[in-house]
Amino acid sequence: MAKTLRRLEPNPDVVRLQRLLSSQGYFKDRTPPDGIFEDITHENAVLFQLQHVDNKGIPLKSDGVIGKKTWWALENPSGDAQRNHFQPVIPDGLTTKRRHLLEMIYEEHSKPVFEVPDGSNRSADIDGYWGQTGVIGQPWCCAFVSWVLNEVLGIYPIEEKHHLGVQNMWRAASREEMDTPDPKPGDVFIQIKSGGKGHTGFVVGVSADGKSIYTGEGNCGNRLKIGMRKRSSINHYIDCIKDGQTMEFSRSKFDVQTVDSQGTR
Numbered sequence: 001m002a003k004t005l006r007r008l009e010p011n012p013d014v015v016r017l018q019r020l021l022s023s024q025g026y027f028k029d030r031t032p033p034d035g036i037f038e039d040i041t042h043e044n045a046v047l048f049q050l051q052h053v054d055n056k057g058i059p060l061k062s063d064g065v066i067g068k069k070t071w072w073a074l075e076n077p078s079g080d081a082q083r084n085h086f087q088p089v090i091p092d093g094l095t096t097k098r099r100h101l102l103e104m105i106y107e108e109h110s111k112p113v114f115e116v117p118d119g120s121n122r123s124a125d126i127d128g129y130w131g132q133t134g135v136i137g138q139p140w141c142c143a144f145v146s147w148v149l150n151e152v153l154g155i156y157p158i159e160e161k162h163h164l165g166v167q168n169m170w171r172a173a174s175r176e177e178m179d180t181p182d183p184k185p186g187d188v189f190i191q192i193k194s195g196g197k198g199h200t201g202f203v204v205g206v207s208a209d210g211k212s213i214y215t216g217e218g219n220c221g222n223r224l225k226i227g228m229r230k231r232s233s234i235n236h237y238i239d240c241i242k243d244g245q246t247m248e249f250s251r252s253k254f255d256v257q258t259v260d261s262q263g264t265r
Contacts, residue, residue, distance in 0.1 A: 002071050004067045015034065105216035207253075213231060
């Protein structure tokens with residue numbers, strides 16, 4: 001069994017960690033020194049953790065510490081192991097635009113959308129999420145958010161841009177006073193880490209106790225995924241629609257599917 005890895009601690013398993021991350025498309029922007037757990041490796045390990053779940057379907061703790069749960073995810077980064085098997089739900093009490101947005105997310109999810117080949121950040125559908133930016137083959141969670149918003153609203157609502165980076169999108173949304181304290185289906189969630197890394201997707205539901213959100217997010221487990229995250233793990237929420245949606249929507253449970261009608265990888 002591999003040992004727990006922490007930044008700047010010498011350990012021969014760092015090479016294994018770097019090779020597993022590289023095989024999943026990380027390190028495309030900067031290559032780390034081989035076998036050294038420095039900032040580049042740490043930042044990409046955190047990003048991997050933001051985008052993957054453990055063997056119980058629970059999002060990994062994104063602290064850059066490579067323990068047993070993260071090692072499992074590194075060995076099982078995609079396919080059925082990374083699926084939550086949630087049944088998509090559209091809560092009652094949503095505005096028309098928010099219903100349309102969730103319908104668009106679920107339509108894409110039902111295809112299903114996943115990377116081909118695995119770890120490439122690419123497929124025919126994923127390449128389309130970059131719009132007219134001229135970019136492909138990069139982490140695509142933010143590109144998916146921009147694509148959905150434009151498809152549903154007919155515009156790019158955040159400074160009229162198809163955003164490619166999570167932190168830049170958040171700063172632009174903040175300038176336009178789109179931040180909101182309480183998540184609603186159709187809002188965008190933001191997770192931010194050091195080194196310019198981050199993750200984003202849509203809120204598609206809120207748990208009955210209000211402590212968790214259900215999500216529709218790209219580049220998670222190398223696919224477009226319906227998931228669940230603790231609100232304590234989210235840094236910000238963005239309301240791009242600004243349609244007066246109240247908090248009076250149903251808190252439906254996203255039941256786990258007993259029959260997989262969408263196929264697996």
